[in-house]
Amino acid sequence: MRTTEKSRPQVTAGIPVAKKILPSLVTGQEVVLIGIIAVLWILLGLLTPAFLTAGSILPLLVAVAPIALIGVGMTLIIITAGIDVSVGAAIMVTSVVTSQTMVATGIPLIPAVLLSVAVGALLGLVNGYLVAYGKIHAIIITFGTANLFQFIGLRFFGSSTVNGLPDTFDVFGRGEAGRTFGIPHSFAITVIVVALAWWYLRHAASGRHLFAVGGNETAARLAGIKVKPLILRTYVITGALVGLAACFLIGQGTSTLEQSVGAGRELAVIAAVVIGGTSILGGRGTVLGTLLGAILVQTVTSGVTQMGWPSQLSDFFVGVAIIAAVGTDILRERSRRKS
Template identity: 65%
Template sequence: MSVTTAEKPAVRTTKVLPSPVTGQEIVLVGVIAILWVALWVSTPAFMTAGSIQPLLVATAPVALVGVGMTIVIITGGIDVSVGAAIMVCSVLTAKLLVDAEVNLGVAVIVSVAAGGLLGLVNGVLIAYGRVHAIIITFGTANLFLFLGLQIFGSGTVNGIPGTLAFFGRGQDGRTFGVPHAFLITLLITAAAWWYLRHTAGGRHFFAIGGDAQAARLAGVRVQRRVLLAYVLTGLLVGLASCFVIAQGTSTLDQSVGSGKELAVIAAVVIGGTSIMGGRGSVLGTLLGALLVQSVASGVTQLGWSSQLSDLFVGIFIIVAVGADLLRARARRSR
């Protein structure tokens, strides 16, 4: 916590909020713009609806879970169980779609509720167990994985009907050319951005990540806030799982969700959120997810070797973390 001198409280109140967009976000918009223009000139069809629409759909689940993950990381925590949680929600929902033939609404509600429940488990253990989040979520990741495999039984889920096509890549997944999955992600990101920036409750997450002890002394209900961060992540995992089913095939196998936690954390870090907590932006996370997916699609459309996209993502993470450290140093020396 920075020390505020008693002499100039009036000056502080006028600029208590950070600027609406961070430097990282402006850089990301620039990088994505340059990348898209470069791909526009060098590929036959990157800048067409048939290419951009699926790209936005593929970005949605990572960006959506990224909103929750950003809040968790802002509080100084982390959630490495989201991949396994996606598996549980996806297989549960897919089974319901096949066996009970539930409709879209029921499927979404069940999936979101299941995700919220898993998030609650994480949140209670972390907020009240006082063990570091990486250990708790590493443990629950394995528990969730076991749970998911139990629901799978011994086999894949076959013949998933097109009930969730509303969130998918196809014609039913768009209105006026805008993919629903991306639109929903955009709206939730905007709401989270406003909440984090303009409400007291939202600011508390930053306070906790900056210094939990000081936040507690300042009257922030730290445990409740931390619990909420993980529950929110769980709810978003539930919704993202519906997206995952919709953009997959009519078969769901055990690999669903595998490695997604790393993709989400990568998007958050590239988006400029400090892995040490206290600073971050959901808008940056959305841009980070969009950049990663644009690179993956670009590499394929350019006919480059597939593993190059891993190389680029790795470079982005290192550059983003480096930039964050430089910013932190600049702030300290100010």
């Protein structure tokens, strides 16, 4: 399996002196997250009959994939001190357009994925253009477009569900068709996208510029960075990833698409990004952390169910994790300012 659409960064970087100032390979937050996830997995493995079996871990990774995938784009956006709260509604639009087209025309896998990615990128373009050139905070803009997308999506649904979805996207699903050599395709693609984004943020000039924009936009502009196209690009990338994630969600859903698809996913994505150690104030963040954040959230949800605890406890644990992540971020920021 291989993704067909990727954000190919312009490789203009590689200034030799830059190597010295590159951040360390993994951040403290990532090490902490890996530790927490490892402890949780071992504990759950001991306490439940089947948590550490393929039948449990693989579906968990499949559930992580769409959230982490959109989380990659969201991380780029939040690094520039922006945010996109319209991704839930954008999922709805891309998935309904794609699934209706599949039902009507029976298009095969690759065109269906391309269609979904193109629709998502188009929605991202709308967001990016308004945010980059609108001079209004991204939360307001994307809140507006979220309602707009919601409206568009509902019009496509036309008071009905999309029934009789073909099994085209089963390759991204939870079942046997969704795995090769035991590895879920959707998760493998997500890992590849995370790796590309990790490289982009670390080594590409424009990737480094995102941090500069989020740290201080005025300073970045005065330093000669073309801020607006850069911001626009982060929203388009996120939109394209929303399109791909919508294919994953259709694949792991049922043979019927309901208009509740995507509802509340923006919060799940932002939670994964924040738990992953990306500063909501901008200027700092990692995509590896976002992937780990998404895995942690899904581990908690699955763990609570497998332990037989009341479902609402998973909300509690996720809430605690978000507050802890934001708290350590603020403490870190303070100590950085003092020193």
